[in-house]
Ligand SMILES: Nc1ncnc2c1ncn2[C@@H]1O[C@H](COP(=O)(O)OP(=O)(O)OP(=O)(O)O)[C@@H](O)[C@H]1O
């Protein structure tokens with residue numbers, strides 16, 4: 001955390017765009033959030049030079065904690081290269097001058113939308129989540145006064161009503177994203193729209209996890225080494241998504257895969273959603289079954305069949 | 306075997322002690338009287354009817370008793386399962402809310418106030434179980450089926466939501482949802498109001514059966530003296546916020562002492 005002004009690119013910006021008073025206010029909210037794991041702390045969210053859907057909550061949290069020596073990684077659905085990730089990374093590089101990276105292991109701050117990196121995070125790292133809707137009870141109980149009371153009194157029966165309905169309707173818990181968790185045996189929390197595949201990574205994570213919701217003006221946190229449990233039933237235990245095949249490019253197993261459509265004939269492949277993880281493996285000589293030339297190979301296979 | 310004997314003993318020990326004690330309960334809305342200076346005791350297993358014309362204060366009193374509306378003055382005490390008499394309005398909100406979803410039930414006149422209309426019948430019944438920590442889907446579901454059966458809702462409606470139910474079914478579902486945690490005290494505000502006569506009769510039969518099978522204590526608000534007659538042991542007559550007459554239901558209805566009660570009885574019970 002630093003008070004300096006970075007004036008190389010644009011001297012009309014304060015370091016990390018926000019003024020120091022705003023950053024202090026956000027840091028106080030973050031400290032409170034860390035002190036009460038999973039509890040949503042209200043904060044006076046500021047206008048940011050980007051639309052809400054772009055993760056202004058995460059941006060404000062990052063802006064409040066970033067210092068000149070940090071190394072920043074920005075990911076969107078596992079990728080460093082989407083428009084959103086590139087723009088936000090550019091924003092921070094321009095307003096702070098910090099070094100940016102795509103390598104998970106080199107980053108000290110990782111701001112993310114919808115994924116947790118595959119590589120386990122370490123104690124010197126902070127993961128900042130962009131959160132659209134922070135209230136896990138919202139869909140079931142629209143009244144804010146009531147949800148606040150439910151959190152205060154630990155009245156979470158309604159969360160299980162939702163899971164009950166899933167099983168009654170679909171024969172299993174059909175929730176696959178933003179799957180609710182119980183933090184530190186106390187607060188039920190929405191982990192943001194990460195796939196439930198990533199939920200177990202939150203449990204006892206070495207890194208600090210911070211969550212920022214800009215439009216809804218809430219910050220919450222999971223401090224390092226905190227118990228994070230996915231809600232379930234005894235006879236319908238929580239399970240993560242399973243993939244039939246390894247990553248087509250790097251051969252990784254037990255990672256989250258995205259389906260990629262290759263042509264309009266229905267050819268497709270499954271590849272790591274975490275693009276840095278995949279590249280790293282390929283650099284280290286791991287080869288998936290479609291690594292050489294995915295297009296040709298699938299055409300060949302199509303012809304054989 | 307042993308458990309049921311023990312429950313029996315506990316119940317016997319507190320049988321002669323009131324479950325609810327109301328002392329000078331008063332509620333003003335501004336200068337308007339909602340109810341004033343109400344005193345009574347309710348004993349375990351007793352069904353008390355609160356009757357009176359529209360605007361006489363029945364709902365106001367019921368809401369004060371059930372902690373849904375804080376009285377302006379007066380004391381309302383409830384004997385908890387440990388046998389201690391507790392002032393309801395000195396309990397913490399957490400304790401009160403716990404009481405409301407375990408030890409008590411509240412059946413609303415409009416089922417939509419007491420049900421979650423967008424979740425299935427099974428989940429409506431199971432919610433209280435999940436709220437007190439039930440975490441086995443199969444068990445919750447079979448308990449829900451059991452309760453639906455007890456209120457005469459077919460098992461194959463368990464996954465339908467109450468919007469697809471008739472008025473009478475919704476009321477029966479509301480009752481099942483309340484009774485699933487084996488409450489000791491159930492509040493009802495005009496539970497048969499707005500239903501067809503034949504539907505009313507069936508619902509009243511059902512309530513009467515459940516009350517006697519389960520040994521429930523009930524406070525039921527109604528402007529229909531026939532409902533009071535059928536269900537209640539004692540009746541409390543209200544007028545302009547005051548209790549003007551109280552006694553065994555048969556006595557109050559057959560031999561009313563107050564002129565106002567005589568008027569009520571004659572205008573409603575006689576053809
Ligand atoms: N929220 C309120 N604000 C102001 N006055 C109220 C309120 N609720 C009830 N009252 C008044 O308090 C008195 C008692 O009303 P209450 O609803 O308790 O009567 P009731 O016996 O339940 O009537 P009904 O049979 O029509 O339901 C009435 O004069 C009513 O107008």
Ligand SMILES: [Mg+2]
Pocket residue numbers: 363364365
């Ligand atoms: Mg009323």
Ligand SMILES: [Zn+2]
Pocket residue numbers: 247248249250251252271272277278279281
């Ligand atoms: Zn890969």
